[in-house]
Amino acid sequence: MTAAADSPDAYDLAIIGGGVNGCGIARDAAGRGARVVLFEQGDLAGATSSASTKLIHGGLRYLEHGSFRLVREALVEREILWGMAPHIVRPLRFVLPHTPGRRPAWLLRLGLFLYDHLGGRRHLPPTRSLNLARDPAGAPLRDGPSRAFAYSDCWVDDARLVVLNAVDAAERGAAIRTRTKVVQARRSEDLWTVATRAADGAIGHVRARALVNAAGPWVADVSSRITGRNAAAGIRLVQGSHIVVPALFTHDQSYLFQNRDGRIVFAIPYEGAFTLIGTTDRDYVGDPAAVRAGPEEVAYLCAAASEHFRAPVRARDVVWSFSGVRPLHDDGAGAAQAATRDYVLDLDAPDGLAPLLSIFGGKITTYRRLAEHALARLAPHLPCLN
Ligand SMILES: Cc1cc2nc3c(=O)[nH]c(=O)nc-3n(C[C@H](O)[C@H](O)[C@H](O)COP(=O)(O)OP(=O)(O)OC[C@H]3O[C@@H](n4cnc5c(N)ncnc54)[C@H](O)[C@@H]3O)c2cc1C
Known part of the structure; x- marks a missing residue:
């Protein structure tokens, strides 16, 4: 997918990761009028977001772990997503x-x-x-x-859900740059400068007022190695x-x-x-x-x-x-199956400096709510999101 928008001087939001969470955030932010750029190192939904069980579900067994907030949010999302995309979501x-x-x-x-x-x-x-x-x-x-x-x-076609979010984000003006890896991101005052390497080796730079790390399984690596910040949450x-x-x-x-x-x-x-x-x-x-x-x-x-x-x-x-x-x-949690499926949003926004929001956890089912919560966290720093 190529850039749908001319490169502005500085984007409002740069997003690392073209899985369901990155694309969901891109769509929501672009819909609010923000200037958004998203980088995906491979193809959209190339990682976890195409390897799921493909369920839009509350997660019956998470009740055993007392995850009532997550289960309730996910249960409510079922009929919302079914109504939004009945061609790829079905009971x-x-x-x-x-x-x-x-x-x-x-x-x-x-x-x-x-x-x-x-x-x-x-x-x-x-x-x-x-x-x-x-x-x-x-x-x-x-x-x-x-x-x-x-x-x-x-049930959902998980990869198509991701691509449809990216397409909708692009139609609302977002630049979606696939096969473009973020190799470095540095903050100076109120701007991030993001360095990228495309599949053909071309190096690029963009500037953005806020950065979202939605790199899924790579989130900790992107935090420490690429942004030089250690997120408070663990993966x-x-x-x-x-x-x-x-x-x-x-x-x-x-x-x-x-x-x-x-x-x-x-x-x-x-x-x-x-x-x-x-x-x-x-x-x-x-x-x-x-x-x-x-x-x-x-x-x-x-x-x-x-x-x-x-x-x-x-x-x-x-x-x-x-x-x-x-x-x-x-x-x-002790056992892998007992680890929470709920998400945590880690905001790094020291006074006056450009914010970095890192996404930990989440499910396909809750991507839309996660995007809303993510933008609510960024909105005090990025008034265009309000
Ligand atoms: C086996 C399994 C079953 C599941 N079943 C379900 C289910 O039935 N229902 C449900 O709701 N959820 C399910 N999930 C959970 C769900 O799939 C994940 O929570 C979700 O896909 C995570 O999306 P993401 O966008 O955070 O990560 P990802 O989809 O992994 O996206 C992150 C993206 O970031 C990119 N990236 C990383 N580093 C860089 C970089 N430096 N520059 C540019 N791009 C970069 C990666 O290439 C990747 O595409 C399941 C998960 C698994 C593993």
Whole structure:
């Protein structure tokens, strides 16, 4: 994508990162009349924002961790995003079998009651109980649990959501520069000077009154190495992988299974002929660009699916796998799956100096609200955002 605006003397806002958060912020800021430039080192949605489970969801299991603020915000966003982009967001029903020896039925029922009533559900159908011995959703499953709950969330084409935000930002005047890496950003008084290197090696410079670091898994690296500022918040990189296998069932509902280890795994209809199974959760060290689904993760997902489906899922059935790194705010939680999915906005704005806002965590589902919060933090320093 090329620049949609002539280069002004100084932009109001420069954004590092063309994932869902960077593009969401670009769209919102450009819509308010700010002069915006966004740099993406690769392609839009080239990193975490195309490697998600593709759910616009409240996150049922985050209730177990007491993340009521996040779950409520995410639940409300479901119908807003569905209304905004019904061509890439659609309702999806989930079947949650009650497996004896795992979470008790009363706990599932309580969680789903909260899920239905925390807010924002007007058109999505509510939870209901299923008898898997009679319901078609029971047919592809092994004999075992006869009881299940069916509840609502939404599905999204994650990469297209990002691109559509970038296109809309560009139509509102933002300059969206893909394949352009930010290599340095230096602050002098009330301006940032941002140095970039394009794919052909060309070096460029722009100036901006405020800088947003929405570099996802690279956020800490960009903070320390590129801006020379150490953000107060910490990042925890958690890898999540998915496998794609030939369709395990023919109906259009999805499953949420409880595993022996307490984790949950989704099985979702995918691209007509396939089933998407995910995800894993494990701490990641290394270059986020090099993340791949490892053999032990593939084995874990195959075993998890085979425990529930009649047809065994073997590593040789896997036609594709993909992996991403969740850029989570490090809240000191023990297990990777317990680390908060909520976001933290870290503002570095010493008196009179140009602000730097760094984004930690977040979900595809909450990108729009994250953008609103981000601009609310910047608005006192950037009156054009009001
Ligand atoms: C396995 C998995 C499943 C998930 N499932 C869901 C789900 O179902 N629903 C949901 O709501 N959320 C889900 N998420 C979370 C969601 O995908 C992420 O929170 C979100 O995509 C993060 O977006 P981002 O814009 O912060 O980061 P990214 O999408 O990673 O974008 C950051 C961008 O910054 C760029 N960048 C970095 N450094 C530079 C630089 N120096 N110069 C220029 N560009 C740079 C990178 O190339 C990258 O494109 C999932 C995440 C994972 C990993």
